[in-house]
Amino acid sequence: MSEQAADTGEVVLRLSGVVKTFPGVRALDGVELEVRAGEVHCLLGQNGAGKSTLIKVLAGVHRPDAGDVQWLGERVEFSGPQAAMKAGIATIYQELDLVDYLSVAENIYLGHEPRSLGFVHKGQAARQAGELLGRLGHGEIPAQRLVKSLPAAGKQIVSMARALSHSAKLIIMDEPSAVLAHDEVGNLFRIIRELTAQGIAVVYISHRLEEIREIGDRVTVLKDGRTSAVNLPARSTPTRDLVSRMTGRSIEYVFPPRPDTAPGETLLEVRGLGRSGEFTGVDVDVRAGEIVGIAGLVGSGRSELLETIFGARQAEAGTVVMNGKALPPGSVAAAVRAGIGMAPEERKSQALLLGQPIYRNMTLTNFSSYASAGFTNAGKEQAAAMRVADQLELRPRDVNRAVRTLSGGNQQKVVVGRWLLGDTRLLILDEPTRGVDVGARAELYQVIRDLAANGVGVLLVSSEVPEVLGLADRVLVMREGRVVREAPAAEINEEDVLDLVMAGSLTAATTEEVAA
Amino acid sequence: MSVSSEEKVEAPGGHPPHTAPAVAKTSWWKDEAQEPMRRNLGLVGVLLALFAIGAFIRPDLYSNPDWVINNIMVILTQAAAIGVVTVGMTFVIIGGGIDLSVGALIALSGVWATTLATQSFGPVGMIFTAVAVGVGAGLVNGVLIAYGKLVPFIATLAMLVAARGLAAQISGKQTQISADQFINSLATTRIVGIPLLVIILLAVAGLGWVLLNRTTFGRRTVAIGGNAEAARLAGINVRGHTMLLYALSGLCCGIAAIMLTSLATSSQAAAAELYELDAIAAAIIGGTLLSGGRGTIIGSLFGVIVFSAITNLFAIANLPTEVQNMVKGAIIVVAVLLQQVRFSSVTQFARRHGLTRAKPQT
Ligand SMILES: Nc1ncnc2c1ncn2[C@@H]1O[C@H](COP(=O)(O)OP(=O)(O)OP(=O)(O)O)[C@@H](O)[C@H]1O
Ligand SMILES: [Mg+2]
Numbered sequence: 001m002s003e004q005a006a007d008t009g010e011v012v013l014r015l016s017g018v019v020k021t022f023p024g025v026r027a028l029d030g031v032e033l034e035v036r037a038g039e040v041h042c043l044l045g046q047n048g049a050g051k052s053t054l055i056k057v058l059a060g061v062h063r064p065d066a067g068d069v070q071w072l073g074e075r076v077e078f079s080g081p082q083a084a085m086k087a088g089i090a091t092i093y094q095e096l097d098l099v100d101y102l103s104v105a106e107n108i109y110l111g112h113e114p115r116s117l118g119f120v121h122k123g124q125a126a127r128q129a130g131e132l133l134g135r136l137g138h139g140e141i142p143a144q145r146l147v148k149s150l151p152a153a154g155k156q157i158v159s160m161a162r163a164l165s166h167s168a169k170l171i172i173m174d175e176p177s178a179v180l181a182h183d184e185v186g187n188l189f190r191i192i193r194e195l196t197a198q199g200i201a202v203v204y205i206s207h208r209l210e211e212i213r214e215i216g217d218r219v220t221v222l223k224d225g226r227t228s229a230v231n232l233p234a235r236s237t238p239t240r241d242l243v244s245r246m247t248g249r250s251i252e253y254v255f256p257p258r259p260d261t262a263p264g265e266t267l268l269e270v271r272g273l274g275r276s277g278e279f280t281g282v283d284v285d286v287r288a289g290e291i292v293g294i295a296g297l298v299g300s301g302r303s304e305l306l307e308t309i310f311g312a313r314q315a316e317a318g319t320v321v322m323n324g325k326a327l328p329p330g331s332v333a334a335a336v337r338a339g340i341g342m343a344p345e346e347r348k349s350q351a352l353l354l355g356q357p358i359y360r361n362m363t364l365t366n367f368s369s370y371a372s373a374g375f376t377n378a379g380k381e382q383a384a385a386m387r388v389a390d391q392l393e394l395r396p397r398d399v400n401r402a403v404r405t406l407s408g409g410n411q412q413k414v415v416v417g418r419w420l421l422g423d424t425r426l427l428i429l430d431e432p433t434r435g436v437d438v439g440a441r442a443e444l445y446q447v448i449r450d451l452a453a454n455g456v457g458v459l460l461v462s463s464e465v466p467e468v469l470g471l472a473d474r475v476l477v478m479r480e481g482r483v484v485r486e487a488p489a490a491e492i493n494e495e496d497v498l499d500l501v502m503a504g505s506l507t508a509a510t511t512e513e514v515a516a
Numbered sequence: 517m518s519v520s521s522e523e524k525v526e527a528p529g530g531h532p533p534h535t536a537p538a539v540a541k542t543s544w545w546k547d548e549a550q551e552p553m554r555r556n557l558g559l560v561g562v563l564l565a566l567f568a569i570g571a572f573i574r575p576d577l578y579s580n581p582d583w584v585i586n587n588i589m590v591i592l593t594q595a596a597a598i599g600v601v602t603v604g605m606t607f608v609i610i611g612g613g614i615d616l617s618v619g620a621l622i623a624l625s626g627v628w629a630t631t632l633a634t635q636s637f638g639p640v641g642m643i644f645t646a647v648a649v650g651v652g653a654g655l656v657n658g659v660l661i662a663y664g665k666l667v668p669f670i671a672t673l674a675m676l677v678a679a680r681g682l683a684a685q686i687s688g689k690q691t692q693i694s695a696d697q698f699i700n701s702l703a704t705t706r707i708v709g710i711p712l713l714v715i716i717l718l719a720v721a722g723l724g725w726v727l728l729n730r731t732t733f734g735r736r737t738v739a740i741g742g743n744a745e746a747a748r749l750a751g752i753n754v755r756g757h758t759m760l761l762y763a764l765s766g767l768c769c770g771i772a773a774i775m776l777t778s779l780a781t782s783s784q785a786a787a788a789e790l791y792e793l794d795a796i797a798a799a800i801i802g803g804t805l806l807s808g809g810r811g812t813i814i815g816s817l818f819g820v821i822v823f824s825a826i827t828n829l830f831a832i833a834n835l836p837t838e839v840q841n842m843v844k845g846a847i848i849v850v851a852v853l854l855q856q857v858r859f860s861s862v863t864q865f866a867r868r869h870g871l872t873r874a875k876p877q878t
Contacts, residue, residue: 310749332748332749332751333751333752336750337751349743349746350745351746352743352746353738353739353742353743353809354743355810356738356742360739364746364747364750365750367735371732374733375730375732376731
């Protein structure tokens with residue numbers, strides 16, 4: 001590693017003409033990429049452009065059909081992920097790949113446990129795992145805990161620790177920030193800077209341009225499996241250029257305007273809702289045609305609150321009233337019958353049937369409504385799914401494909417799209433734009449606003465504060481399981497929200513004011 | 517498996533990924549749908565091979581068309597009861613569960629339906645009893661698993677032991693002769709030359725196919741087996757449905773109990789021994805994923821027939837059952853290996869294929 005560090009700027013990885021086909025899809029169609037030691041090289045591209053496929057080729061998961069991969073000056077063909085890791089390439093995948101029923105430490109050292117004579121040093125593994133987590137600013141995650149019990153962001157941290165545990169020369173991160181809240185992203189960037197200072201190269205994928213501006217050195221843009229621009233300077237290339245190279249058109253990245261009309265009657269009334277250790281005494285109202293946003297850190301109880309309102313978790317205190325009728329606690333079926341829909345946080349484990357076609361995933365909640373006398377009607381379902389696919393720019397626009405073959409952002413569109421079918425009166429969205437590209441994001445915002453205009457109430461959680469502020473009519477700020485502020489979105493700005501959600505105690509607030 | 521069809525399917529894929537949806541339509545998903553088809557063709561191939569082996573060993577018999585047709589009916593008749601059970605089992609496995617109690621439930625249903633008291637109600641009483649006992653015990657399984665949160669393996673294992681015990685208790689460990697002419701005649705009746713038991717099997721399989729592929733019940737089953745949490749968050753009543761799946765399996769056991777009683781003109785507590793293993797194995801070699809979420813009725817049916825044909829062949833060749841069991845074991849292993857090879861082989865194939873096409877294209 002030290003010799004690398006001395007030669008910062010030397011090319012460690014060079015790809016040319018890389019091609020990868022899946023049955024029916026040419027995911028990569030001649031890709032060029034050049035990564036230097038000590039740089040953060042960003043990959044940009046729309047959903048389905050081939051970013052994840054490219055990094056899977058680098059990580060030895062896929063073998064390229066054609067093209068050249070040069071690693072440290074030599075042509076390589078990795079036989080599998082293990083070989084790539086041995087060669088010094090560590091990867092954090094977009095879809096988390098942890099083993100639920102192993103502990104945090106076991107996951108981090110899976111496949112390369114510290115051992116002698118075939119015996120694993122459990123204590124040592126746990127200690128080293130603890131150190132890694134500490135470096136990531138998350139010493140509080142117990143190394144012995146089962147990964148299953150961690151929230152999505154915790155899992156992402158564990159994934160990151162695993163990549164760090166490999167003392168690699170190149171670390172690839174596929175949308176690592178998608179599940180992280182604002183302060184966590186700061187942490188991530190600190191780590192990335194430490195890594196690059198040691199001469200380690202980082203390939204960084206994100207749909208958030210502001211992150212690329214902050215952490216990136218150079219940018220390579222993919223479009224439809226081809227490289228449409230290489231080695232652009234990350235800080236100085238105008239956004240307009242980046243977007244048009246990604247999409248082939250220019251997109252105004254704006255939120256749809258709020259309507260002048262006042263929202264309608266109250267749809268959802270939550271009073272004093274609580275679950276021990278998660279949140280207490282939460283009151284939320286959502287009216288017809290209103291978008292209510294919840295901001296807060298990961299771990300502030302946001303997702304738990306949404307799931308409890310939806311009945312996926314059993315409320316211990318308080319009531320949920322929908323349309324004037326109290327919902328029985330802990331019954332998703334009752335919530336769905338009352339017209340509530342929820343797009344959950346973790347698409348893979350909570351929302352998708354990966355082996356099933358897209359249309360069946362979209363109609364999972366309401367396939368019975370297309371059926372007659374218990375007999376399903378695939379034709380009607382496909383037609384309905386196709387309409388949603390058009391609306392959300394699903395790519396490829398073929399609802400008969402297995403969801404497994406879709407890119408991450410397109411899978412997310414399927415999860416949200418599900419609730420655009422049928423007659424949902426209240427839509428609960430947990431991180432709806434996670435992994436969705438700039439263009440489709442604007443599209444999705446418009447769709448959500450249109451729904452509201454049609455009288456649907458929306459309750460939304462997002463780690464991206466600007467998204468909550470830009471999209472919602474009214475904002476609730478949560479901290480440590482309580483609502484600490486409620487205000488119309490127009491009367492609160494990003495800094496207020498960040499102050500509130502961060503450590504947020506009075507002392508912290510006052511010191512900041514003094515500093516400012 | 518079939519290289520040429522893959523090539524045809526793949527050919528239009530040369531277009532860039534963003535072009536017309538029609539391109540994708542011809543390929544991937546259809547490919548998946550054709551996958552079970554290909555597996556079934558494989559099983560048909562196995563059947564043909566078994567036939568060829570038989571013809572080789574006993575040319576005297578196999579040259580007689582009447583004997584051959586009759587022998588096919590024998591094979592199908594032997595497959596009938598276990599086939600009905602396998603249909604139920606396929607639903608349970610696709611729904612993410614397993615039912616180890618099917619053999620025991622057949623014994624219990626059969627014994628209960630042939631007690632002197634039940635027989636006094638005539639054939640309708642006997643059939644009703646067998647079906648009710650099967651469904652009832654299946655419901656108990658279902659309640660324990662869905663609401664009692666027991667692991668299916670454990671719950672149905674317990675049911676296996678308990679139901680065999682109860683059957684022995686009821687029958688006093690005696691073989692119970694069925695004196696009912698109607699029930700006994702079921703096994704010997706033929707309709708247009710086809711044994712009634714085979715017709716029952718085909719009817720159950722046909723209904724099972726419709727239920728799985730064309731109804732909301734089937735859709736729920738696949739969804740729950742594919743991702744129970746996603747199904748729950750989509751508003752599907754996962755528990756209630758899981759319970760019904762075990763009741764369905766129990767129903768199939770009740771039907772099978774009548775079929776077996778008719779074949780043997782009697783019932784006993786030791787009937788249908790190890791049927792659970794045969795049914796699971798048949799479903800698996802038919803392409804049902806043991807982890808749930810995928811499977812076909814037709815595949816399971818072929819699986820049962822393959823097993824039955826092997827038994828038949830060994831009887832014809834006069835070989836001991838030990839060898840037969842070894843061959844069965846080997847077939848199960850090969851089938852499961854084929855399932856695992858599948859994905860990687862498809863992608864590997866696509867890669868090789870992509871390589872050969874990439875050059876002329878670019
Ligand atoms: N296993 C697979 N089988 C078939 N097609 C696939 C498979 N994996 C990916 N694809 C297809 O390859 C293309 C590129 O997908 P990829 O996941 O690389 O996109 P991406 O750039 O990472 O997008 P996102 O921003 O949404 O994560 C997509 O059209 C996708 O549908
Ligand atoms: Mg991706």
